[in-house]
Amino acid sequence: MIRKYTASADTTIVNAYQPNLSTRGTGSNMGMADVMEVFSIYGRQTPSSSAAQGSQELSRLLIKFPLTGITEDRSAGLVPASGSVRFYLSLYNAQISKTTPRDYKLVAHAVSQSWEEGVGLDLESYKDYTKGNTGANWIDRISKDVPEITKFVFGSGTPDDYAAGSGANYIKLYDTSTRYNFWFKDTGADTLPGATGTEIRVDINALSTAATIAAEFERTASLQSGFSANIDPLDATIIYVTASASGSSTNTGIYGVLSPLTITTPQNGGNASRWQSIGGSYLTGGSYPFFEQTFKTGLEDLEIDVTSLVESWIAGTYENYGIGVHLSSSYEAYFSGSDGENSGSVLDILDGATKSYYTKRFFARGSQYWFKRPRIEARWDDTKKDQRGDFHYSSSLAPAADNLNTIYLYNYVRGRLVNIPRIDTGSPYVSLYSGSSDNSAPTGSKLWSIAASTPVGGGARNITGAFVSTGIYSCDVGINSSSITQLFDVWHDGTTEYFTGSIQPMLEDGEMTRRLPVYYINLTNLQNEYRADETARMYLYVRDKNWSPTVYTQANTNVATTAIQSASYRVYRILDGYSAIRHNTGSNYATGLSYDVSGNYFDLNMKLLEPGYEYAVKFAFYNSELSTWNEQDDTFKFRVEDYEY
Secondary structure, three states: OEEEEEOOEEEEEEOOEOOOOOOEOOOEOOOOOOEEEEEEEEOOOOOOOOOOOOOEEEEEEEEEOOHHHHHHHHHOOOOOOOOOOEEEEEEOEOOOOOOOOOOEEEEEEEEOOOOOOOOOOOOOOOOOEOHHHOOOOOOEOOOOOOOOEEEEEEOOOOHHHHEOOOOOOEEEEEEOOEEEEEEEEOOOOOOOOOOOOEEEEEEOOOOOOHHHHHHHHHHHHHOOOOEEEEEEOOEEEEEEEEEOOOOOOOOOEEEOOOOOEEEEEEEOOHHHOEOOOOOOOEOOOOOOOOEEEEEOOOOOOEEEEOHHHHHHHHHOOOOOOOEEEEEOHHHOEOEOOOOOOOOOOOOOEOOOEOOOEEEEEEEOOOOOOHHHOOEEEEEOOOOOEOHHHHOEOOOOOOOHHHHOEEEEEEOEEOOEEOOOOOOOOOOOEEEEEEEOOOOOOEEEEEEOOOOOEOOEOOOEOOEEOEEEEOOEEEEEEOOOOOOOOOEEEEEEOOOOEEEEEEEOOEOOOOOOOOOOOOEEEEEOOOOOEEEOOOEEEEEEEEEEOOOOOOHHHHHHOOOOOOOOOOEEEEEEEOOOOOEEEOOOOOOOOOOEOEEEOOEEEEEEEHHHOOOOEEEEEEEEEEEOOOOEEEEOOOOEEEEEEOOOO
């Protein structure tokens, strides 16, 4: 499965010279440009110091993505938990008539401060200075005099841990020049601080959890004219307090001891609008996520695995200020000198390059090319290989792994998948039985499986299953006896039985000859049109093209579909053949097809496709003998429409 998250803000920042080669464009902003640019230019100007080796001019990218969309999808079960999904940053090459560098390396770091996109456009002369004081540039990150935002995280602790005591423990906040002292009252022994400013009491008597204390703080802060307060929608123990006026003091903090409470400042006010370091502030060093990609021809797209960073954003380890992309330090232009020229608008890079790398451009989020906009893609293997219809006896001809068969339980209640209440996300048990004389029901004692068994209730023969996703459970089982013509799988928790299924095992026979199969395939439920906001489950019918039915079998047999164990899909736009979704058959297996007793199927998220166009889907099957994927000739067409317009 693939889900994408398009950039919510992006811009280019530069310290390059304007055409006059005397004024640097450090104040320019390019937040509304439809492309972004990375370069390094060496030696267009000779510094005043004889010790300096030549001027340097640099360009860097800032890109931010909507973390809320990812966290909401994970909470809704649409994106797997950490460890089961990979996140990829994708930027797409924008071809230009200018030179393109070769053999260089781009790096990506998390940005460590908040910034604004801005409305500048000028990528040539760098004369679009931050209009209306909005937009990041080489020196400044945000508009001057913005409201300060303070993040309060309430940890576990008793109300007494938050209490003011004798007035020594409180929070100091500023709204511009007005000081507020927030103190927590638990008992009559707690007194106000008596400090300079407005004293604000937060009553926490009878409150017992971090969430309830946080909620009372949020309510109290919201009543003050100087602030607005909001509870984090994903964590009730986190409160964001925003000053109602622009600017604030940098002296916000905890006085005394409030041990369960931590405070950070996601956005400083008017006194802190500049980058901590010119050229953007980034999380660098051995303990922070670091990403890089080498460009041989210079025309490649950028695609790097940023899973560790995204998971850190989700976990709250780092604030989501986006990603900065620039040339690796050894490819940025060299400058060295002690005369002050490495301050302000230029950098001191002692091990940089004495050649230019000009210029690499990527499409920005404002591009007219829908598929080329910057994005983070979540990719994971969501395939389910239900072998109930392809269940084989164990055989000495097969390796151990192939002697186990995976079977599934789908718990549908009123048409929707729900967890079994007594099991929830735990592990059910599965027991195998042979059939009655007419094979209509399970009978006899539980059978031993070659799978690892877990005794329940004094040595009963049970196999431990696993939770897969909401309402879906799986189990690996195998059976030695080839004399059993019908198996029954009973799912239970050791006490209560929940489901009984049936299985017809098959023998694993060797073959004297091998013919490479040729298939007839069809998408049995394909529609002409799909909505842009839906996810469609598509069912693939497969049979051997050389199947030759007799008159009897043609009249009396419903030909079963053949389940392809390794199959992948891709989607391209018919207008120009553009590959909207490429085969992703690596470790993520994000375009893999599942299968069960009804055949192969997959879920296609239409949000991956630009509305208003016709698309085609094609399939590839893996040939284990040739160790290659063979794409099938058949093409299936459909259209995606955005009915909102």
